[in-house]
Amino acid sequence: MNIKTVATTPFLDQKPGTSGVRKLVSVFKQPHYLENFIQSIFDSIEDYQGQTMILGGDGRYYNRQAIQTILKMAAANGVGRVKVGRGGILSTPATSCVIRKYNAFGGIILSASHNPGGPDGDFGVKYNTSNGGPAPEKVTAAIFERSKVIDKYKILEAPDVDLDTLGEFKLGDMVVEVIDSVQDYEQLMESIFDFDKIREMLTSGKFRMCIDSMHAVTGPYAHALFEQRLGAPAGTVKNGTPLEDFGGGHPDPNLVYAHDLVEILFGENPPDFGAASDGDGDRNMILGRKFFVTPSDSLAVLAANATLVPGYKDGIAGVARSMPTSQAVDRVAASLGIDCYETPTGWKFFGNLLDAGKITLCGEESFGTGSNHIREKDGLWAVLFWLNILAVKQQPVEQLMREHWHSFGRNYYSRHDYEAIDSDRANQLIAKLREQIPTLKGKKFGDREVEYSDDFSYTDPVDGSVSKNQGIRIGFTDGSRIVYRLSGTGTQGATLRIYLESYEPDPSKHDLDPQQSLADLIAIADEVAQVRALTGMEKPTVIT
Numbered sequence: 001m002n003i004k005t006v007a008t009t010p011f012l013d014q015k016p017g018t019s020g021v022r023k024l025v026s027v028f029k030q031p032h033y034l035e036n037f038i039q040s041i042f043d044s045i046e047d048y049q050g051q052t053m054i055l056g057g058d059g060r061y062y063n064r065q066a067i068q069t070i071l072k073m074a075a076a077n078g079v080g081r082v083k084v085g086r087g088g089i090l091s092t093p094a095t096s097c098v099i100r101k102y103n104a105f106g107g108i109i110l111s112a113s114h115n116p117g118g119p120d121g122d123f124g125v126k127y128n129t130s131n132g133g134p135a136p137e138k139v140t141a142a143i144f145e146r147s148k149v150i151d152k153y154k155i156l157e158a159p160d161v162d163l164d165t166l167g168e169f170k171l172g173d174m175v176v177e178v179i180d181s182v183q184d185y186e187q188l189m190e191s192i193f194d195f196d197k198i199r200e201m202l203t204s205g206k207f208r209m210c211i212d213s214m215h216a217v218t219g220p221y222a223h224a225l226f227e228q229r230l231g232a233p234a235g236t237v238k239n240g241t242p243l244e245d246f247g248g249g250h251p252d253p254n255l256v257y258a259h260d261l262v263e264i265l266f267g268e269n270p271p272d273f274g275a276a277s278d279g280d281g282d283r284n285m286i287l288g289r290k291f292f293v294t295p296s297d298s299l300a301v302l303a304a305n306a307t308l309v310p311g312y313k314d315g316i317a318g319v320a321r322s323m324p325t326s327q328a329v330d331r332v333a334a335s336l337g338i339d340c341y342e343t344p345t346g347w348k349f350f351g352n353l354l355d356a357g358k359i360t361l362c363g364e365e366s367f368g369t370g371s372n373h374i375r376e377k378d379g380l381w382a383v384l385f386w387l388n389i390l391a392v393k394q395q396p397v398e399q400l401m402r403e404h405w406h407s408f409g410r411n412y413y414s415r416h417d418y419e420a421i422d423s424d425r426a427n428q429l430i431a432k433l434r435e436q437i438p439t440l441k442g443k444k445f446g447d448r449e450v451e452y453s454d455d456f457s458y459t460d461p462v463d464g465s466v467s468k469n470q471g472i473r474i475g476f477t478d479g480s481r482i483v484y485r486l487s488g489t490g491t492q493g494a495t496l497r498i499y500l501e502s503y504e505p506d507p508s509k510h511d512l513d514p515q516q517s518l519a520d521l522i523a524i525a526d527e528v529a530q531v532r533a534l535t536g537m538e539k540p541t542v543i544t
């Protein structure tokens with residue numbers, strides 16, 4: 001076995017963001033860049049010698065090449081076995097599932113999630129720990145510290161391996177096992193949901209659905225689940241072949257980027273149900289006939305109806321949402337008498353709550369929903385959850401949502417993004433907002449009076465760790481909120497996100513366009529932060 005130790009010098013920009021390190025492909029392709037980061041992972045973790053690791057990615061450009069490098073580095077660093085998805089394909093939720101099922105010490109996921117791919121697009125590396133979830137901050141911080149001083153890495157000198165044939169072979173002393181990308185995940189889904197009931201609905205001839213995989217990783221999973229296993233007709237899954245550049249699209253399931261699906265569900269004679277997922281398969285968007293379900297409402301609906309699904313028939317222990325996610329689920333939790341936790345943005349903050357059994361379901365406004373079945377958010381799980389509920393209730397999506405609002409009130413919600421703004425300007429805007437925090441309480445804007453204002457800080461109830469500066473909140477006495485934060489997932493300039501929410505208990509007022517019903521809050525948000533003046537942008541680039 002020929003293990004090479006290669007001298008290197010650190011790159012100083014390998015700080016993991018909300019979800020791993022994401023950079024342009026051109027950055028990752030610099031000599032030693034990927035290797036430095038991977039070696040920093042191995043140097044920062046313990047007890048992996050001879051143990052099992054999971055490896056896969058969303059199929060984007062550079063996926064295959066990076067997998068070859070990582071396999072050779074894993075072999076050189078003493079990993080016992082790597083289970084790698086066939087063709088290098090493993091969705092983020094499937095990776096989490098496989099880590100847990102086979103007691104792996106961790107996994108490496110190659111993805112920049114919903115960011116565009118291709119030679120000019122983004123690439124990313126995430127490290128997940130043995131619980132199947134994103135590495136907690138203390139681990140990512142250690143990896144970053146190591147990356148700043150790293151001076152060598154280890155790699156096996158060996159020819160590239162065949163990633164396309166299932167089976168086991170040796171790479172140095174390590175076993176490489178090429179696994180079916182879908183099988184373990186499909187089995188897990190079958191253990192949670194009532195497949196018979198869903199199949200009955202999908203083959204009844206009375207229910208039509210459409211899934212948009214956006215040329216990204218969920219294609220093979222969606223084909224296997226919905227068309228082969230659950231009986232939906234061929235063609236139900238659109239854009240179902242993963243492409244290295246996602247067909248030139250932006251694989252983010254929202255009303256702007258999932259336009260193919262939106263055109264179908266809002267067009268002539270639309271199907272009953274539509275859903276899309278992102279690059280690595282952890283996000284989801286749910287649509288009914290000419291009807292959009294906000295991710296925050298989706299979480300609330302899943303929580304309210306969880307006992308209809310076999311996997312949650314005994315009830316849920318608690319729920320959690322990220323701070324900027326609407327408070328719709330809080331109302332469901334209150335009525336169920338269970339705890340509702342408010343965490344910072346980033347799925348990793350749910351991990352401890354799930355591990356400790358404090359919560360069963362969790363979700364984020366950024367089109368993420370999930371449960372204790374794995375430790376990542378899970379796009380197709382959310383789709384199956386909705387289908388299971390619809391199959392039991394025999395109701396259209398819109399009616400289900402309206403009845404939910406009728407019972408719990410409606411949280412009008414919208415997010416306004418200002419993308420690719422100059423980083424200095426964005427930081428200045430946030431700094432100015434921070435200065436205003438102590439002065440806002442009691443201030444009146446039209447009918448709304450500020451009840452509190454702060455920069456969100458979270459103390460993890462399980463390990464006591466504190467995460468500060470997680471977004472500026474302005475809460476009003478009527479329950480409405482404005483939240484500002486800078487995205488932690490972008491790669492160019494900064495993205496300002498403004499989250500707007502108001503609560504409407506009166507069913508006769510549940511029919512408004514959210515932009516209309518939130519219009520005064522939108523104006524207040526601009527007035528307080530001087531968004532237009534400081535960004536030089538007249539309107540948001542994306543509204544969801």
Ligand code: G6P
Nearest residue numbers: 018019346347364366487488489
């Ligand atoms: C990723 C994370 C999510 C997070 C989202 C938005 O998808 O997994 O947990 O909510 O990014 O992050 P951003 O920092 O861009 O708002």
Ligand code: ZN
Nearest residue numbers: 113278280282
């Ligand atoms: Zn994703």
